[in-house]
Amino acid sequence: MTQKVSPEYIQTSLAASLTLGFQQGSFHRNAKLKGLNLLLHYEEGCLGRCHFCGLSRSRREGPKGKTFIRVDWPLYPLEEVIRRAKDKDQIHRVCISMITHPRALKDTLYVIQRFKEETDLSISVLITPTLIHHEGALKAMKKAGADRVGIAIDAATPELFDHLRGRGVGGPHRWDHYWGLVRMAVEVFGKFRVGIHLIVGLGEREKEMVEAIQRGQDIGAHTHLFSFYPEKGSPMEGHPPPLIGEYRRIQLARWIINEAFGSMDEMKFDEKGILVDFGIDIEPLIKMGDPFTTSGCPGRDGKVACNRPYGNERPSGPIRNFPFLPEPEDIEEIKAQLGITCPSSFRACLSADKVGGSSRE
Numbered sequence: 001m002t003q004k005v006s007p008e009y010i011q012t013s014l015a016a017s018l019t020l021g022f023q024q025g026s027f028h029r030n031a032k033l034k035g036l037n038l039l040l041h042y043e044e045g046c047l048g049r050c051h052f053c054g055l056s057r058s059r060r061e062g063p064k065g066k067t068f069i070r071v072d073w074p075l076y077p078l079e080e081v082i083r084r085a086k087d088k089d090q091i092h093r094v095c096i097s098m099i100t101h102p103r104a105l106k107d108t109l110y111v112i113q114r115f116k117e118e119t120d121l122s123i124s125v126l127i128t129p130t131l132i133h134h135e136g137a138l139k140a141m142k143k144a145g146a147d148r149v150g151i152a153i154d155a156a157t158p159e160l161f162d163h164l165r166g167r168g169v170g171g172p173h174r175w176d177h178y179w180g181l182v183r184m185a186v187e188v189f190g191k192f193r194v195g196i197h198l199i200v201g202l203g204e205r206e207k208e209m210v211e212a213i214q215r216g217q218d219i220g221a222h223t224h225l226f227s228f229y230p231e232k233g234s235p236m237e238g239h240p241p242p243l244i245g246e247y248r249r250i251q252l253a254r255w256i257i258n259e260a261f262g263s264m265d266e267m268k269f270d271e272k273g274i275l276v277d278f279g280i281d282i283e284p285l286i287k288m289g290d291p292f293t294t295s296g297c298p299g300r301d302g303k304v305a306c307n308r309p310y311g312n313e314r315p316s317g318p319i320r321n322f323p324f325l326p327e328p329e330d331i332e333e334i335k336a337q338l339g340i341t342c343p344s345s346f347r348a349c350l351s352a353d354k355v356g357g358s359s360r361e
């Protein structure tokens with residue numbers, strides 16, 4: 001029997017599978033998917049060993065039935081995915097995730113090309129820096145039709161990166177090489193046409209996460225933020241997600257830095273590295289709601305297309321990355337999660353006893 005592997009077959013996120021009509025169902029609160037997330041697939045799986053990932057070789061269940069960011073990734077013929085994507089106006093962008101596999105670079109170029117030939121969707125690639133050693137590979141992706149790339153740095157510090165993705169787990173990825181690729185990608189694709197993925201809750205301090213966001217911004221890469229979710233069967237299945245208050249503070253800091261309303265220099269942290277002053281009035285930002293929506297590559301309308309509904313949490317909530325603009329009642333909940341205690345002056349009014357948030361759920 002022929003194996004169902006890339007590039008003839010490709011995995012889609014569960015959200016993409018529902019949106020393309022491969023499976024029936026709708027999203028909690030009628031969230032609409034605007035970006036198709038696709039993942040290359042090989043029998044051997046991903047050769048990375050990242051401790052927190054459902055694709056990792058170190059996952060207990062072996063290569064079959066693996067998941068990636070919380071939900072299932074069903075496998076479909078590439079041409080059928082393309083055919084269905086063509087008819088969906090709500091879809092603005094497609095993102096092709098390479099995985100760590102010797103064939104991934106060649107197959108990624110093929111998949112980019114097929115989408116470019118058949119659709120008018122914008123194309124992102126979530127690249128695997130470990131497989132890329134020269135600009136030529138990035139230029140080939142651009143030439144094939146990709147207009148943006150993402151780089152999953154994931155862990156905010158070199159120590160955590162090495163411990164969870166590199167030497168600590170016998171994995172192939174290296175911190176300096178990843179950041180080198182961020183710079184190289186900015187050269188090839190242009191400033192802010194590159195995004196870095198960072199996962200909150202892998203063991204970093206808030207100050208270290210904000211440093212990584214600022215570092216990306218200084219190079220020309222916005223941050224696409226994720227909240228750690230303990231993947232069942234992964235070595236970190238027992239590690240808790242970040243406190244909701246912590247995640248909200250990092251979302252606000254990311255927004256302030258990436259929208260150039262301020263920078264880390266103006267923020268203040270306590271002795272535990274907790275963010276206690278954002279350096280600007282955060283009340284209008286909270287009211288607006290945008291800082292708490294999913295961060296990712298944009299669509300035709302300039303707004304985030306990669307909204308990944310419920311990719312980081314159960315739909316029962318609380319929602320970490322809002323796939324739509326938060327409603328007034330969501331904003332009230334967000335204020336409570338942030339421990340806001342002095343609505344007349346939001347500048348530095350996070351309650352000392354509530355900093356850290358009140359719940360991990």
Ligand code: SF4
Binds near residue numbers: 094095295
């Ligand atoms: S933000 Fe979304 S579209 Fe952009 S690289 Fe990351 S996963 Fe892909």
